[in-house]
Amino acid sequence: MFFPRLRLIASSLLMLSASAHAADTFGPAAVPAAAQAFHVGTLEVVALQDARYVAPNDGKVFGADVGPAVVAARLKAHGLAEDRITLSVNALLVKGAGHVSLLDTGLGTKAHGGLLDSLKAAGVAPAAITDVMITHSHGDHIGGLVSASGALNFPKATIRMAAAEWEAMKKQADLADLVKTVTPQVQTFQAGDEVVPGIRAVELAGHTPGHMGYEISQGGQQLLDIGDMAHSSVLSLENPEWNMGFDGDKAVAKTTRRATLARLAKSQELVFAPHFPYPGTGRIAMEGNAFAWVPAKP
Numbered sequence: 001m002f003f004p005r006l007r008l009i010a011s012s013l014l015m016l017s018a019s020a021h022a023a024d025t026f027g028p029a030a031v032p033a034a035a036q037a038f039h040v041g042t043l044e045v046v047a048l049q050d051a052r053y054v055a056p057n058d059g060k061v062f063g064a065d066v067g068p069a070v071v072a073a074r075l076k077a078h079g080l081a082e083d084r085i086t087l088s089v090n091a092l093l094v095k096g097a098g099h100v101s102l103l104d105t106g107l108g109t110k111a112h113g114g115l116l117d118s119l120k121a122a123g124v125a126p127a128a129i130t131d132v133m134i135t136h137s138h139g140d141h142i143g144g145l146v147s148a149s150g151a152l153n154f155p156k157a158t159i160r161m162a163a164a165e166w167e168a169m170k171k172q173a174d175l176a177d178l179v180k181t182v183t184p185q186v187q188t189f190q191a192g193d194e195v196v197p198g199i200r201a202v203e204l205a206g207h208t209p210g211h212m213g214y215e216i217s218q219g220g221q222q223l224l225d226i227g228d229m230a231h232s233s234v235l236s237l238e239n240p241e242w243n244m245g246f247d248g249d250k251a252v253a254k255t256t257r258r259a260t261l262a263r264l265a266k267s268q269e270l271v272f273a274p275h276f277p278y279p280g281t282g283r284i285a286m287e288g289n290a291f292a293w294v295p296a297k298p
C-alpha cells in the first residue's frame, strides 16, 4: 500500500524514533501480537496482526482528488480524528492440504512489524511455513520476508507472486538486496492459477502491475484476501471512486474497487482485508450507491 520503497519506511522510522510519543506520530507503529483463528471449510485460517500505520490526511493519500477538508468531514461523521487515517497491517495464515501458507509478510521487524510474534502466538514456527503468497511488492507486504539482518524469515517456503509483480519488483533498485536474497525461493504464477490446493490467485488490477487477491475455497465456503484493493474500511468503501495516492494506476484501481466491492456485496462471501481493523475479516454490504464494512463476529 503505502510505501513503494523500503527506504521510505526507514525515513518514517527515523521520525518515529525522534518522537517521545510514537502513538501520536505518522507512519508505522508496533502493536501487540495477535492470532485469531477461524475456519474456511476444513481449512484452519488465522488472522495475524503485524502493525499499525497512521497516514496523515494531507491530500496525498486518501481522496487526493477531493482534498483533505472533504476527507476530514467523512472521518468526523464516523467519530474519527480528522487529521489522520489509521490503518491496520494484517496477514493471513492458511493451514491445510499439506501446505502452511502465509499470505503477505507485513512490514518486517525493522519497521515495527510484529508478524513473527503473532505467528508464534498461532503456534507456528517460521520454518514450518511452506508457501508465502505475496499480494504485491510494497514494503508493508514484503518487508517481513527477511529479518533485520536481511536473512530469509521463512527459509523453507516457496515465495509465490504474479509474474508481472516479480518483474516489477526486480526493476526497483532499492529492492535489489531483497530480490537477491529471495530469488532462489521465488516461483511466479498467472492470474487465475490455483497457487496451492484451495487457494486461487484473483487479479485485482490497478494498485501495482501484478497485484493479486487470493481466494480460499473449501467445502463450499470462500474467503477473498483483497490485498490493497481497499485500504480504509470507511473511506475506501464509502468513496471507492476517490483517488488513492498509493494506487499505481488510479483509474484502473477505481474500476477494480467498485466492481469487486459490488461482487462481494452480492456474494456475501467472507473477506480478509490486510488494512482494515484487526482481524480484518468481515463482509461487504451495499449502502445506497456505495458500500459498508460489516466486521465478522469473533
Ligand SMILES: [Zn+2]
Pocket: 001, 002, 138, 140, 141, 228, 275
Ligand atoms: Zn498495503
